[in-house]
Amino acid sequence: MAITGECFCGSIKYQIDGKLKDARSCHCSRCRKAFSSAASAYALVDPAEFTWLKGADLLSSYQSMPDFGFQFCSKCGSTLCGTHKGAPHGVTLGCINGDPDIEIGYHLYIGSKAKWEVLATGIKVFNEGPPPQN
Numbered sequence: 001m002a003i004t005g006e007c008f009c010g011s012i013k014y015q016i017d018g019k020l021k022d023a024r025s026c027h028c029s030r031c032r033k034a035f036s037s038a039a040s041a042y043a044l045v046d047p048a049e050f051t052w053l054k055g056a057d058l059l060s061s062y063q064s065m066p067d068f069g070f071q072f073c074s075k076c077g078s079t080l081c082g083t084h085k086g087a088p089h090g091v092t093l094g095c096i097n098g099d100p101d102i103e104i105g106y107h108l109y110i111g112s113k114a115k116w117e118v119l120a121t122g123i124k125v126f127n128e129g130p131p132p133q134n
């Protein structure tokens, strides 16, 4: 069954005809601002499997680094997806509807987490950036 997600106000909705991959949470200062939260909660998508169902004209874009950015609802402010060269790169897990059948696999940059954040126990953490890919 396809995965769907939408923003807080419901004006924008998307569908993913495939699986989410590589769910992670990054606790760096940049992700805290970008996600307005203690950390990111993000998973990768195959751009070919991603479709905007409605409200795509309401999307605002922000480029945070060369080639990388975010898209969010211009009405309610929910951040819906990350982009790479303008195409969907991943989705914010908070905007997913229901159970996307994936769990956050690891937590990055806990070395720079907010002083006020209390980390859960039993999670897989890395002091800095992504673990080496094999």
Ligand SMILES: [Zn+2]
Pocket: 007, 008, 009, 010, 011, 012, 073, 074, 075, 076, 077, 078
């Ligand atoms: Zn919205």
Ligand SMILES: [Zn+2]
Pocket: 026, 027, 028, 029, 030, 031, 032, 040, 109
């Ligand atoms: Zn980060």
